[in-house]
Amino acid sequence: MNISRREFLQMLAVASAAGVQLPGQVMARGQDAKSKLYDVPRYGNVSFLHFTDCHAQLMPIWFREPNINIGIASMKGNPPHLVGKYFLAKYGINPNTPEAYAFTYLNFVEAAKKYGKVGGFAHMSTLVKHLRAQRPGALLLDGGDTWQGSATSLWTNGQDMVDATKLLGVDVMTGHWEFTFGADRVKEIIEKDLTGHMDFVAQNIIDSQWEEDVFKPYTMKEINGVPTAIIGQAFPYTPIANPRYMVPEWSFGIREDKMQQTVDAAREAGAQVVIVLSHNGMDVDLKMAGRIRGVDAIMGGHTHDAVPKPVEVKNPGGITLVINSGSNGKFLSVLDFDVRKGKIRGYRYSLLPIFANLLEPDAAMAKYIDKVREPFKEELEEELGTTDDLLYRRGNFNGSFDQLILDALMEEQDAEIAFSPGFRWGVSVLPGEPITFEHVMTQTAITYPTVTLNRATGETIKLILEDVADNLFNADPYYQQGGDMVRVGGLKFSIDPTKTIGNRITDMELDGKPLQANKKYRVAGWASVEKPREGRPVWDVVAEYIREKENVKINDLNLPKIKGIANNPGIADL
Amino acid sequence: MKRRTFLKGTVAGGMLGVAASAGLLAPRMVLAAWPEKAFKAKTVDDALNALLGTSDLSESGDIKIKAPDIAENGAVVPITVSTDMKADSISVVIAKNPSPLACSFDLGSNTLGFVSTRVKMGKTSDLIAVVKSGGKLHSAKKTVKVTIGGCGG
Numbered sequence: 001m002n003i004s005r006r007e008f009l010q011m012l013a014v015a016s017a018a019g020v021q022l023p024g025q026v027m028a029r030g031q032d033a034k035s036k037l038y039d040v041p042r043y044g045n046v047s048f049l050h051f052t053d054c055h056a057q058l059m060p061i062w063f064r065e066p067n068i069n070i071g072i073a074s075m076k077g078n079p080p081h082l083v084g085k086y087f088l089a090k091y092g093i094n095p096n097t098p099e100a101y102a103f104t105y106l107n108f109v110e111a112a113k114k115y116g117k118v119g120g121f122a123h124m125s126t127l128v129k130h131l132r133a134q135r136p137g138a139l140l141l142d143g144g145d146t147w148q149g150s151a152t153s154l155w156t157n158g159q160d161m162v163d164a165t166k167l168l169g170v171d172v173m174t175g176h177w178e179f180t181f182g183a184d185r186v187k188e189i190i191e192k193d194l195t196g197h198m199d200f201v202a203q204n205i206i207d208s209q210w211e212e213d214v215f216k217p218y219t220m221k222e223i224n225g226v227p228t229a230i231i232g233q234a235f236p237y238t239p240i241a242n243p244r245y246m247v248p249e250w251s252f253g254i255r256e257d258k259m260q261q262t263v264d265a266a267r268e269a270g271a272q273v274v275i276v277l278s279h280n281g282m283d284v285d286l287k288m289a290g291r292i293r294g295v296d297a298i299m300g301g302h303t304h305d306a307v308p309k310p311v312e313v314k315n316p317g318g319i320t321l322v323i324n325s326g327s328n329g330k331f332l333s334v335l336d337f338d339v340r341k342g343k344i345r346g347y348r349y350s351l352l353p354i355f356a357n358l359l360e361p362d363a364a365m366a367k368y369i370d371k372v373r374e375p376f377k378e379e380l381e382e383e384l385g386t387t388d389d390l391l392y393r394r395g396n397f398n399g400s401f402d403q404l405i406l407d408a409l410m411e412e413q414d415a416e417i418a419f420s421p422g423f424r425w426g427v428s429v430l431p432g433e434p435i436t437f438e439h440v441m442t443q444t445a446i447t448y449p450t451v452t453l454n455r456a457t458g459e460t461i462k463l464i465l466e467d468v469a470d471n472l473f474n475a476d477p478y479y480q481q482g483g484d485m486v487r488v489g490g491l492k493f494s495i496d497p498t499k500t501i502g503n504r505i506t507d508m509e510l511d512g513k514p515l516q517a518n519k520k521y522r523v524a525g526w527a528s529v530e531k532p533r534e535g536r537p538v539w540d541v542v543a544e545y546i547r548e549k550e551n552v553k554i555n556d557l558n559l560p561k562i563k564g565i566a567n568n569p570g571i572a573d574l
Numbered sequence: 575m576k577r578r579t580f581l582k583g584t585v586a587g588g589m590l591g592v593a594a595s596a597g598l599l600a601p602r603m604v605l606a607a608w609p610e611k612a613f614k615a616k617t618v619d620d621a622l623n624a625l626l627g628t629s630d631l632s633e634s635g636d637i638k639i640k641a642p643d644i645a646e647n648g649a650v651v652p653i654t655v656s657t658d659m660k661a662d663s664i665s666v667v668i669a670k671n672p673s674p675l676a677c678s679f680d681l682g683s684n685t686l687g688f689v690s691t692r693v694k695m696g697k698t699s700d701l702i703a704v705v706k707s708g709g710k711l712h713s714a715k716k717t718v719k720v721t722i723g724g725c726g727g
């Protein structure tokens with residue numbers, strides 16, 4: 001029961017009358033809510049639009065935000081580690097409003113049916129054009145994870161997204177999953193497609209032998225006469241979190257020293273505004289903002305956090321705004337600066353949810369998307385089965401779509417235990433909907449999809465869980481990698497995120513018996529970063545499993561027992 | 575046969591440091607004065623005692639370690655140690671390696687306190703830079719994480 005556009009507008013009007021507002025937005029009583037929601041008056045003279053981590057979602061989608069996003073140590077209870085009602089309270093959003101639907105998991109299924117799908121490049125394009133018309137000279141920044149995440153992006157080797165972002169008018173981008181197409185392909189796209197249209201920037205990627213820059217560290221743009229630098233910060237741990245063989249000659253890392261040098265060089269070259277376009281992940285952005293001087297704003301992504309207000313971080317040079325703009329094409333950031341006589345006098349910021357029901361699709365982009373999908377339509381739209389339960393992924397531990405993948409791996413591979421990566425991308429499917437092959441691909445479309453079956457000892461299994469948990473819960477953000485916890489099938493365990501590596505995972509049990517350190521178990525998995533492998537891609541295994549089942553029901557979501565987390569606003573019981 | 579003659583000058587020191595830490599050279603092959611005992615020691619204190627005669631370290635803010643927070647490849651971790659102190663020697667110790675002493679550079683009197691090399695790390699560990707200056711040992715440390723990878727993003 002999708003409500004009509006008219007009803008939606010009325011609801012927005014009522015919501016705004018009840019005092020619901022996003023920062024920077026004014027929704028006046030009784031007026032056209034659509035024009036008001038997206039009517040962000042121009043402020044100042046230097047503007048940036050920013051989206052990130054769209055994961056190649058050209059079409060509008062469902063995307064459920066997490067109910068578990070735990071922050072520990074200094075991160076506890078601070079953005080972005082707030083979920084559900086804690087999130088609403090922090091940002092003054094009323095429950096059961098379009099904003100609550102966009103930013104939280106609360107009443108997700110009901111709200112989804114009411115307010116409709118989110119994102120979609122044709123809808124985003126309309127919004128970009130609308131905002132740009134108000135702000136001549138505004139730059140559109142893309143934080144990366146753009147070329148990967150869908151069937152069509154995988155099958156076109158990233159080309160569908162490269163052309164889509166050119167059509168959208170992206171000015172500057174940085175990357176992460178882009179690199180999983182391999183160094184040669186990235187270089188080819190930059191030379192053949194981006195040159196003259198878009199800058200690909202990354203200060204933190206160097207040639208590992210000669211230590212020379214692989215990409216432009218930053219680009220200078222003049223916005224209404226104000227020289228502005230956009231510095232790229234690619235995902236620092238790409239060769240660790242993803243296969244190193246894809247980028248064998250490149251070295252990444254946070255490279256804080258080089259970041260400071262790059263900021264200083266940009267300032268010396270005359271930049272009056274300095275933006276870091278970051279794929280660090282928000283916790284890393286926040287730490288970096290406290291240590292680097294001279295950055296006006298870090299516009300970040302990677303951890304998929306949609307945060308309605310900038311965090312103002314103090315550092316020896318002044319204040320840096322940290323902004324993270326969500327994922328999957330669900331949000332667009334608008335950052336306006338008032339710059340006079342070389343100094344920033346003030347700023348305004350809004351994070352706009354993209355409600356597909358509220359925005360007319362842009363005709364040119366819609367036509368382009370149709371053209372891209374045309375040759376693949378039959379495969380994309382194959383209905384593999386239906387689901388009784390809501391399928392979703394995002395969250396620190398197993399989502400229901402992960403559980404489906406794990407169940408498929410264990411059954412098809414005859415394994416006792418299964419691992420599936422804690423990726424933060426992957427769309428949601430509502431109860432009662434058909435599960436299409438395209439849905440499965442939104443969870444699995446990577447360039448190293450082969451399923452694996454290993455015999456691993458209990459000791460090794462514990463080591464893996466401890467290692468991944470530390471990448472998520474290390475008290476120092478610079479030692480985190482920004483993925484969620486590895487999804488685990490079959491094996492039960494407890495986790496205390498507040499402990500240190502080696503001490504977080506306890507109570508490991510298989511079929512009611514403690515896991516034995518020396519015994520070998522059959523462990524299924526996929527997405528090995530080791531070396532290219534022969535074998536079946538995971539989407540085949542999952543699709544086959546759903547076809548056989550016809551109707552999917554997630555009976556046992558294998559969540560670990562979480563210890564040591566009392567009164568943490570990053571976790572909410574359902 | 576002075577202990578300190580085993581590596582002289584940054585260039586030669588750098589080369590030998592790499593070769594030794596990568597396990598390419600058997601210690602005894604390098605030079606007659608190779609401090610075998612120090613490089614074979616199993617603890618940080620034993621290694622420092624054997625190499626420098628003491629393991630008394632005072633933490634210094636004047637030593638800078640450039641190393642990745644998380645190693646991209648534990649087998650070759652690029653590191654740089656620099657200091658403005660007048661350094662007689664710069665040594666690098668990796669606390670959790672089976673043989674913690676990774677390399678040591680004796681610096682000539684006109685040499686800047688700057689060494690850059692690659693070290694091997696078996697697992698996550700503190701990397702300790704030890705600078706000998708004015709007859710005392712000064713140190714700084716940084717944790718470098720070695721992880722099995724995967725599952726990011």
